[in-house]
Amino acid sequence: MSKTSSLSGRKRNERVAAYLFTIPAMFLLCAFLVVPILYTVYYSLFQYQIVRPDNITFIGLQNYLKLFSDSDFWLALRNTVYFTVLVVPFQCVLALALAMLVSSKFRGVAIFRTMYFSPQLTSMVVISILWTVLYNSNPNTGLINSLLTSLGMEPINFLSNSKTAMNSIIFMSGWQGAGYQMMIFLAGLQGIPRDQYEAASVDGANKVQQFLYITLPGLKGTIKYVVMITMIQAMKLFTQPYVMTQGGPKNSTKTLVYYIYTQGFQQGNFGYACSVAAIFFVIVVIMSLSMKKLIAETN
Amino acid sequence: MTKSMKTQNFLTKLLFYAGNIIIGIIFVSPLIWMISASLKPEAQIFANMNSITTFIPVHASLDNFKEVFSRLDMLQVFKNTFVYIALILVLDLLLNSICGYALAKFDFKGKGLMLNFIVALMVMPMEAIMLPLYIEMSQLGWVNTLAALVIPFVAKCFSIYMFRQFFCDIPDELLEAAALDGASPVRTFFTVVMPISKTVYATVFILDFVAHWNDFMWPFLVMTGESKRTIQLAIQVFFGTQPIHYSAIMAALVVSAIPMLIMFIFMQKYYIEGIASSGIKG
Numbered sequence: 001m002s003k004t005s006s007l008s009g010r011k012r013n014e015r016v017a018a019y020l021f022t023i024p025a026m027f028l029l030c031a032f033l034v035v036p037i038l039y040t041v042y043y044s045l046f047q048y049q050i051v052r053p054d055n056i057t058f059i060g061l062q063n064y065l066k067l068f069s070d071s072d073f074w075l076a077l078r079n080t081v082y083f084t085v086l087v088v089p090f091q092c093v094l095a096l097a098l099a100m101l102v103s104s105k106f107r108g109v110a111i112f113r114t115m116y117f118s119p120q121l122t123s124m125v126v127i128s129i130l131w132t133v134l135y136n137s138n139p140n141t142g143l144i145n146s147l148l149t150s151l152g153m154e155p156i157n158f159l160s161n162s163k164t165a166m167n168s169i170i171f172m173s174g175w176q177g178a179g180y181q182m183m184i185f186l187a188g189l190q191g192i193p194r195d196q197y198e199a200a201s202v203d204g205a206n207k208v209q210q211f212l213y214i215t216l217p218g219l220k221g222t223i224k225y226v227v228m229i230t231m232i233q234a235m236k237l238f239t240q241p242y243v244m245t246q247g248g249p250k251n252s253t254k255t256l257v258y259y260i261y262t263q264g265f266q267q268g269n270f271g272y273a274c275s276v277a278a279i280f281f282v283i284v285v286i287m288s289l290s291m292k293k294l295i296a297e298t299n
Numbered sequence: 300m301t302k303s304m305k306t307q308n309f310l311t312k313l314l315f316y317a318g319n320i321i322i323g324i325i326f327v328s329p330l331i332w333m334i335s336a337s338l339k340p341e342a343q344i345f346a347n348m349n350s351i352t353t354f355i356p357v358h359a360s361l362d363n364f365k366e367v368f369s370r371l372d373m374l375q376v377f378k379n380t381f382v383y384i385a386l387i388l389v390l391d392l393l394l395n396s397i398c399g400y401a402l403a404k405f406d407f408k409g410k411g412l413m414l415n416f417i418v419a420l421m422v423m424p425m426e427a428i429m430l431p432l433y434i435e436m437s438q439l440g441w442v443n444t445l446a447a448l449v450i451p452f453v454a455k456c457f458s459i460y461m462f463r464q465f466f467c468d469i470p471d472e473l474l475e476a477a478a479l480d481g482a483s484p485v486r487t488f489f490t491v492v493m494p495i496s497k498t499v500y501a502t503v504f505i506l507d508f509v510a511h512w513n514d515f516m517w518p519f520l521v522m523t524g525e526s527k528r529t530i531q532l533a534i535q536v537f538f539g540t541q542p543i544h545y546s547a548i549m550a551a552l553v554v555s556a557i558p559m560l561i562m563f564i565f566m567q568k569y570y571i572e573g574i575a576s577s578g579i580k581g
Contacts, residue, residue: 010478014405017484021401022413025394028454032432033420039431101319106312115323118330121563122556123513125531129538130333130552133545141545143332146348175326180574187575229577236426239515243535257426264430265520274430281427288422 037281044278048271050264056271063275073276075251076259083170083255084234091174092226095181096219100211102182103189113186117179124176128243131172135159135244159245162252169240169253177233181226188222189215221295228291235284256280328354337363337549344546363550367537370547373554375526376533383448383518383529384511390453391507392500398454399462400488404474414463421456429520436521447521448529452511458503461573465499466492502573505566512559530555 047057067073098116102109135158136142145155158168196214238257247254264273331354336344338356441447477487518529534551
């Protein structure tokens with residue numbers, strides 16, 4: 001009798017503790033994540049200027065209709081997709097190549113790993129400022145252009161030409177980020193059993209064949225995960241163009257998040273900016289859901 | 300092993316080293332240039348850029364650092380950043396770990412729902428909600444206060460998830476033994492579970508420290524007062540402030556990287572593990 005009552009007492013204690021333990025975090029998530037998500041959708045249906053908070057009018061889907069004919073929005077979307085489509089393969093292939101370089105155990109491997117990881121030890125703001133100086137179009141002050149001219153090439157207006165600005169940001173971002181994905185790949189490589197390579201080399205498979213038929217299939221799940229996080233990260237591009245180009249030249253580095261910022265915070269078109277944010281949100285969710293499905297299929 | 304195999308092995312090894320050294324040096328050269336420039340007089344950093352001395356500070360001095368500290372209230376900036384990060388981390392480690400523990404070990408109504416909710420919100424980009432969140436902050440009167448920096452970002456789905464994964468692996472027998480000794484579930488957590496879970500706390504700590512140290516966008520939106528700036532904001536503003544001395548700018552970048560470097564030296568194992576495990580478990 002006393003045993004059962006203490007057992008049910010324990011169950012009750014546990015339930016009380018469960019709510020005690022979960023409610024603080026859940027409350028904060030609801031207040032500062034769920035509520036803003038709902039409000040993003042809600043405000044996107046209103047004409048809402050930040051300077052006139054007393055004059056908010058319901059306009060249905062008009063903000064979204066306006067988006068369709070807003071060439072600045074389409075440009076921002078195009079720039080974001082362009083950045084993502086190029087930076088993801090560049091950064092992931094670079095990360096995998098670096099991981100292959102430092103995956104085997106040899107003396108000094110930790111030093112090389114740290115070298116490849118080191119750009120991660122500084123922030124994106126720091127990297128953006130540094131590379132703005134390195135990318136300077138004057139060969140007398142820009143390190144990269146001074147190198148190019150000494151090799152007999154013409155200097156490039158990296159950040160001041162609308163054709164090259166985004167590519168310059170892509171190159172820099174890939175360099176900065178690859179060390180992070182390299183670490184994930186290294187963990188993935190550890191998961192491939194060594195004897196598979198031994199068996200293959202006994203069968204006379206060379207290194208390239210081993211890479212194609214053992215390493216790549218063994219990393220399938222890791223590759224998909226890495227592609228997913230890199231993609232989502234890429235869609236959020238803001239800091240680099242904000243620090244380096246202010247979205248220019250000719251809006252060639254204005255991204256979706258940048259557009260949300262300019263519309264909402266600089267121009268005060270709050271309702272309109274929320275409709276851009278809602279579209280951005282939907283794109284990211286669809287992307288991550290489809291990648292998650294792909295990952296689940298592998299496992 | 301035949302002689303030719305030995306030579307081949309030696310050659311592969313040599314190739315590996317050569318490749319790593321060349322690629323490694325190219326890879327870190329921008330950072331070396333940054334450090335070198337931070338130690339040189341302004342007139343020197345753009346001289347002889349085609350020679351190797353562009354990467355080597357010949358007449359090294361700390362004058363640029365003095366300039367940074369005299370033009371920028373670095374102590375205030377560091378204080379702002381550390382207070383913000385310390386507050387957020389204490390709350391983060393406490394609230395997310397107890398939530399993760401309840402989701403791992405307790406039986407209660409709504410558990411499955413909560414778990415799905417957390418996983419679903421994990422991919423939520425802050426950038427998509429920053430407009431209403433800003434309005435919320437201004438309605439609460441929190442703009443330009445620590446509260447706006449800290450409170451919205453204490454609860455993190457990813458941290459809860461990491462804690463839960465770790466606590467799931469703690470054997471139930473251990474918890475039952477504590478319960479038989481008369482410890483309540485809450486006490487069991489603080490006296491039995493927490494002390495044996497240092498690794499997960501260290502991992503979440505370093506991952507979130509890095510994330511907040513590097514954070515730019517949210518502080519940029521809510522901390523507009525000059526005396527409230529966090530480190531990333533301060534150096535971004537310094538970059539655009541006259542007089543533009545590139546040597547001083549490089550020194551500011553180096554200063555801002557030092558705390559991260561120290562953290563990395565001490566917490567490297569947990570940091571790398573945290574990054575790597577996200578790929579395996581996620």
